[in-house]
Structures are given as C-alpha cells and as structure tokens.
C-alpha cells in the first residue's frame with residue numbers, strides 16, 4: 001500500500017505525515033489529529049524499525065478513527081480502541097490478501 005501525502009475523508013482533506021519521532025515523543029505508532037486535520041505515522045527508522053505492513057495497518061487504524069470522529073462517534077473511539085485495532089488488522093488482511101484496489 002502506498003501511503004499518500006494527503007487523503008480525503010468524508011470531504012475533509014487530511015494531511016498524512018510520516019515522522020521519525022512519534023514513538024519516542026508519544027509512545028505511539030500513529031495519531032489521528034482532529035484539530036489540525038492530519039494523520040501522523042511513525043516512519044521506519046533505524047531506532048524504530050517498522051514493516052510496510054505495520055505502517056499500512058496503522059494508516060488504516062487512523063482512517064477508522066477519522067471516520068468515527070466525523071460521524072460523531074467520539075464515545076466509540078474512547079470505549080473501543082481494541083475494536084478499532086481489530087478492524088484495522090482485518091481490513092488490511094482483506095484488502096491485501098485479495099489484492100483489492102478501487
């Protein structure tokens with residue numbers, strides 16, 4: 001999966017940034033930043049090795065957070081982080097294993 005620099009989600013233009021310091025600064029692999037319309041992803045670096053598959057799953061994970069946020073499902077986000085994690089893993093598997101591109 002090629003990670004784009006920008007992404008449109010329900011009409012919002014979201015900037016996608018791969019950064020080398022997210023894991024060190026926030027102990028995160030990805031963040032959906034609703035106030036500044038962005039998704040931040042921990043990049044693969046020598047001190048934070050990541051696979052392309054891992055980065056793609058994190059990317060899908062943050063897209064799911066954005067979809068829940070834009071549908072005013074903030075409570076779902078807070079209460080179901082594990083569900084978002086399982087859905088992003090499952091969505092990646094279906095897209096990847098079936099070589100789906102739209």
Ligand SMILES: [Zn+2]
Nearest residue numbers: 061065081084
């Ligand atoms: Zn999450």
